[in-house]
Amino acid sequence: MGRRGTLAALAVGAVAAGTTWTAVHRRDVARLEADPHRHVLTDVPPGRPTGMTTRDGTHLHVRTHTPREPKAAVVFAHGWTMGIRFWMHQLRALAPDHQVIAYDQRGHGGSGRVGDDGFSIDALGGDLFDVVDRFAHPDLPVTVVGHSLGGMSILAAARDGRLGDRASGAVLIDTGAGDLASGMFRGLGVLEGLVSTVSARAFRAKLPVPQRTTPISARAVRAVALNPTASPAAVALTEQLFLDCPVDARANVGLMLSDLDLSDALPRWKVPSTVVVGRRDRMTPLHHSQRLVDELPDAELIVVDRAGHQSPIERPREVTTAIRQRVDRTVAA
Secondary structure: OOHHHHHHHHHHHHHHHHHHHHHHHHHHHHHHHOOOOHHHHOOOOOOEEEEEEOOOOOEEEEEEEOOOOOOOEEEEEOOOOOOHHHHHHHHHHHOOOOEEEEEOOOOOOOOOOOOHHHOOHHHHHHHHHHHHHHHOOOOOOEEEEEEOHHHHHHHHHOOOOHHHHHEEEEEEEOOOOEOOOOOOOOOOHHHHHHHHHHHHHHHHOOOOOOOOOOHHHHHHHHHHHOOOOOOHHHHHHHHHHHHHOOHHHHHHHHHHHHOOEOHHHHHHOOOOEEEEEEOOOOOOOHHHHHHHHHHOOOEEEEEEOOOOOOHHHHOHHHHHHHHHHHHHHHHHO
């Protein structure tokens, strides 16, 4: 094949690839439009926006909603690279009966940026306690709910005992107390080591990410964080929040998580807890949740089928039920 033939073949290949890409994108858009949960991408969470300044001067963006006669207060702490909107399903379900409080973790969403040394797990635990202390009604039983990094924030706040004095219950979702690389991406065969190494370095690197979704990025998000049957809206929300997360927050929290150890917090957290995990969670697999149940003084385990690491948006009904049951127990107690 001559030079002209080679160029012609490359041109034909490029056109074919572009046509395939466009077809895949249109198919993804059509599936998203047909998803009954697509409202999570655009709806505003219940409550009014407010904020507070932490002890180290960091601004936290907080959203609160209090009905006329609340039965309990429920405080939500999201995971790494996520935000308040991650809890859309749970906030809407619980707002009619309870005071619901959600906040953006430092460096995420509408909360203030901090320096590289401001992303310690103790700082995140302190933020959670400050939110509870500032916004949870003092006459209501308090349940703290944390997903992934949010669950680790709860455990970090348990170290000095103050959060345990305010909280009556906890729900720890898709989270762990340390050794987070153990078992991650298990089951990928010969690719397991490569994917684990590349992902770990990418998460900790201050590299730019695409500013908008693509068929490739959506499939990568699904493969890493969700289960194969997750709804298009769950995938899109995860991807949207990840792309919106500031680079420094993503990298510095990733670096902090790489050597996290909250083992000393487990025996100190005597608050009755529910531990929830997606059966197909690759990022914090089941054995992390089993360890929490084994070492926490008062905990039960709920395994959610057909869910990965993002179980609150993959299986919102099951996770909301688990939270509601724990809240009801705090009210009854």
